[in-house]
Amino acid sequence: MADVFEALAAPARRAILDELIDRDGQTLFEICARLTMKHDLSLTRQAVSQHLTVLEAAGLISTRREGRCKLHFLDTTPLTEAVVNRWLKPKRKNDNA
Amino acid sequence: MADVFEALAAPARRAILDELIDRDGQTLFEICARLTMKHDLSLTRQAVSQHLTVLEAAGLISTRREGRCKLHFLDTTPLTEAVVNRWLKPKRKNDNA
DNA sequence: TTGACAGGCAAGTCGACACTTGCCTATTAT
DNA sequence: ATAATAGGCAAGTGTCGACTTGCCTGTCAA
16 A cells, blocks of 8 residues: 555645545546536646546545446545554543543 | 645654654754664754754644754644544544444 | 854755646447 | 547656755853
8 A cells, every 4th residue: 555645745636535525436527527616626637547546556545447437435544544543642642631 | 834744745754753752842863863763764964954844834843942952842733633624524424433 | 262062044956746648448329 | 330438558747845965053061
């Protein structure tokens, strides 16, 4: 699994995660359209496709083919492992509020 | 406040956060030494200093001068706001386990 | 006051990555 | 079969950031 933080580094990829939270299981073209509409990000289809590849390599999204469509689903478990378990939980050892 | 995710993008900066979790309030030289020892990161003092600047700009660390030393303290609140409140909590609306 | 220690500023190099362009494959409908 | 849809592969460009080198400022002890 690739680096979760490297995947989160690009603003476009964070916007994609936002989009998948809003509506899970979108296709590449749907994501492209909604990025342009709601996030003012006018990217090429290839650009979004490469972002999706990075996100999938980081385990943040999973995909399923459906005929000629490829659906993308959000998975936030790597986020919990990478951020919460690494920095947020250890601090709770001292100040558990 | 600068971008939290951009601050987390560099592995060296994440290692610095790990170091400050292990021992809070370290100086620049202490962090330099411990990065070399425990993380196999042999960086210049200036490199670490620039990383600390980025982390402080992102609000992830706060500093306090103490004579000729500058102590660095971890602050994880931006992490919660940027990650948990953005992606982890919204998912809990559907599947709250 | 001189030297050592802790840190800051500025310019320069270099590699990685975000993005584009161009073309190709696979699935579905007419 | 042909065209349209949904997506993939590969190469190229350009910018940004991580890191270094060199020098300067401030603090403390002798």
